[in-house]
Amino acid sequence: MGEPLLKNHYLLLATLILSGGIVLGLTLQGCQFESEVPNIEDGTITTLPLTPVPSFNQTQTQPESSEFYQGSDQDDRSFWPSFPPPSIDPATPIPPAVDRMEFDENILVWVLLGSNTEPPFNGQTKAIHLVFINPRFSKASLISVPGDLYVYIPGFTMQRLNTAYAIGGIETLRLTLAYNFGVLPSRFVLAHPGDFQWLVDDLNGIEVTVFQPIPDACGGIHPGVIVMDGTLALCYGSYQDGSDEISRIQRQQQLLQLIFQKLTQDGNLAQLPVLFASYQGWIKTDFSLPELMGFIPLALRLADQNRVGYFMIGWDQISLWEIPGHSQAIVFLPDQAGVKSVLENALAFIMSPSPLTERVKTLEAQLTAASEATATAYGQRMPTSTPSPAGTPFLTPTLTLPGYP
Numbered sequence: 001m002g003e004p005l006l007k008n009h010y011l012l013l014a015t016l017i018l019s020g021g022i023v024l025g026l027t028l029q030g031c032q033f034e035s036e037v038p039n040i041e042d043g044t045i046t047t048l049p050l051t052p053v054p055s056f057n058q059t060q061t062q063p064e065s066s067e068f069y070q071g072s073d074q075d076d077r078s079f080w081p082s083f084p085p086p087s088i089d090p091a092t093p094i095p096p097a098v099d100r101m102e103f104d105e106n107i108l109v110w111v112l113l114g115s116n117t118e119p120p121f122n123g124q125t126k127a128i129h130l131v132f133i134n135p136r137f138s139k140a141s142l143i144s145v146p147g148d149l150y151v152y153i154p155g156f157t158m159q160r161l162n163t164a165y166a167i168g169g170i171e172t173l174r175l176t177l178a179y180n181f182g183v184l185p186s187r188f189v190l191a192h193p194g195d196f197q198w199l200v201d202d203l204n205g206i207e208v209t210v211f212q213p214i215p216d217a218c219g220g221i222h223p224g225v226i227v228m229d230g231t232l233a234l235c236y237g238s239y240q241d242g243s244d245e246i247s248r249i250q251r252q253q254q255l256l257q258l259i260f261q262k263l264t265q266d267g268n269l270a271q272l273p274v275l276f277a278s279y280q281g282w283i284k285t286d287f288s289l290p291e292l293m294g295f296i297p298l299a300l301r302l303a304d305q306n307r308v309g310y311f312m313i314g315w316d317q318i319s320l321w322e323i324p325g326h327s328q329a330i331v332f333l334p335d336q337a338g339v340k341s342v343l344e345n346a347l348a349f350i351m352s353p354s355p356l357t358e359r360v361k362t363l364e365a366q367l368t369a370a371s372e373a374t375a376t377a378y379g380q381r382m383p384t385s386t387p388s389p390a391g392t393p394f395l396t397p398t399l400t401l402p403g404y405p
Contacts, residue, residue, distance in 0.1 A: 079184075080100055080178070080184070081175055081178055083097060083154040083179050084154050084155035085155075086152075086155070086157045087155060087156055087157070088156060088157040089157065090152070090157045091157075091325075092150075092158055092321075092324075094158060097178075097179045097180075098179065098180055098182040098336060098340070099182050100178075100184075101181070101183050101343060101344075101347070103347070104134070104351070106134065106135060107132060107133065107134055107347075107350070108132070108133040108134075108187075109130070109131070109132055109133075109183055109184070109185045109186055110130075110133070110185050110186065110187045110188065110189070111128060111129070111131070111173070111174075111177065111185040111187075111189075112128070112129040112130075112131060112191075113125045113128055113129075113165060113173070113188060113189065113190040114190070114192075115192050118194070119192055119281075119284075122166045123166060124160075124162040124163055124165075125147060125161075125162050125164070125166075125173070125190070126147045126162050127144065127145065127147045127162070127249070128145045128147060128161065128162075128173075128177075129142055129143065129144055129145070130145060130181075130183060130185070130343075131143075132347055132350050133298075134351060135298055137352075137353045137354070138298060138301035138302060138307060139302070139307050139309075139349065139350040139353075140308045140309070140350060141308070141309040141310075141311060141346035141349050141350050142253070142256070142308065142311065142346075143311045143312065143342060143343065143346050144249050144252070144253060144310075144312040145312075145313050146161075146245060146313060147160060148160050148161070148162065148245075148331055148332050149161040149180075149318070149331070149332045149333075149334050150331035150332060150333050151180040151334065152176070152180060153167060153168075153172060153175075153176050154172070154176060154179050155168070155175070156172070160331060164176040165190070170188050170190075173188075174188075180334070181339065181343065182340075182343075183343065187286055187287060188284075188286060189283060189285040189287065190284040191283050192282055192283070195279060195282060195283065196230065196233070196234055196237075197233075197234050198230065198279075199230070199259065200229060200233045200259070201230040202275075203259065203263070203268070205227050205230075206227070206228055206233060206255070206258045207225060207226070207258070208225070208226050208227075208228050208233070208236065208255065208258060209224070209225050210222065210224060210225075210226055211223065212250075214235075214236065214239050217235065217239050218236060219232070221235075221236060233255060236251060237252045237255050239251075246312070246314045246315060249314075253310045253312070256310075257308070257310070260308070261303060263299075264299055264300055264303035264363055265303070265363065265366065266366050267366045267367045267368075267371065267373075269296050269299060269367055270367060270370040270371040270374045271374070272292060272293065272296070276292065296367070297364075300360055300363045300364055300367065301356060301360055303359075303360075303363055304356050304357055304359050304360050304363075306354070307354070309349035309350070311349075312342070313334065313338075316338060317334060317335050317338035317339050318333060318334055318335065318338075319332070319335065320332065
């Protein structure tokens with residue numbers, strides 16, 4: 001019988017996730033994976049054989065300088081890191097590095113992370129979301145990656161993907177993604193436990209259509225439309241029944257879509273400076289507030305119909321493997337061809353143009369009205385600037401939104 005995992009949450013969501021905004025995570029503590037996994041199609045249980053030790057050849061790599069690429073989206077796209085050899089003997093031979101994935105020069109690649117500990121500690125990132133964005137076509141893809149993928153962490157050894165950040169911070173995590181997925185994110189956001197509940201409550205709850213009931217946990221969640229506060233939404237997104245991590249990821253993506261849509265409606269993005277200040281002490285990112293403000297027009301376009309694609313590395317792209325010498329330590333071995341196919345499909349989605357609808361004009365009008373109202377309200381109540389938590393004056397910006405093609 002599954003149970004909700006509320007102490008160590010699992011990254012789910014973000015404020016302004018695809019607009020480059022503040023990521024507010026939902027993290028769950030991972031369960032041990034068993035040899036029986038659910039069949040997502042019909043709900044039955046299918047027994048999958050444990051994968052034997054793969055016959056990869058040990059890679060020969062050169063140590064890399066401690067200076068690592070941590071640049072902006074405008075940095076040299078020709079850069080590609082070298083990968084240091086392992087410092088610890090791996091439990092299984094290290095597979096060769098995946099070929100670098102080729103992107104159009106305008107494509108943005110970000111990674112959204114969630115830690116299972118509060119700052120200042122670096123815990124495991126129990127899940128990782130890659131984001132591909134095509135600003136020209138106003139389209140984005142989000143790819144959810146299980147944290148229990150067993151991959152090579154450059155300079156360390158074969159280990160779960162969710163340990164890379166704890167081992168060496170964002171540099172090591174970026175190297176790990178480059179080695180195993182052929183993708184090198186230019187920007188990152190890391191959230192900690194508790195952020196997700198605050199975000200949902202700040203939005204006055206979210207209306208969730210429940211397709212997969214959870215009768216024995218979370219106070220009982222039945223099919224239908226349910227208005228969830230932060231606590232209930234956290235339980236809904238973090239609950240895992242046995243080894244069914246894929247269903248959990250599906251619920252998390254559902255919540256992500258709902259929160260992103262709510263953030264972009266009714267002028268809520270006018271509160272971005274307030275949100276940024278509120279979460280600034282908790283969330284780690286290499287984005288600045290002016291940059292985030294610049295992504296607001298893109299966020300409104302991404303909120304148009306069918307402009308964000310959701311992908312995941314699931315049962316079809318992994319196999320189960322027991323780590324030698326560790327009884328019941330079951331991990332996921334990625335199928336490189338399957339993972340490559342998922343990433344290519346995500347890239348193909350954002351490279352296919354489609355017209356914007358009138359919805360974008362509605363969202364722009366709502367944001368303009370909310371921005372003007374906010375500026376007026378602050379002007380009436382606060383004739384002088386108000387210090388932010390960082391000690392700098394907070395001023396509500398005036399937003400100028402360009403028209404859409």
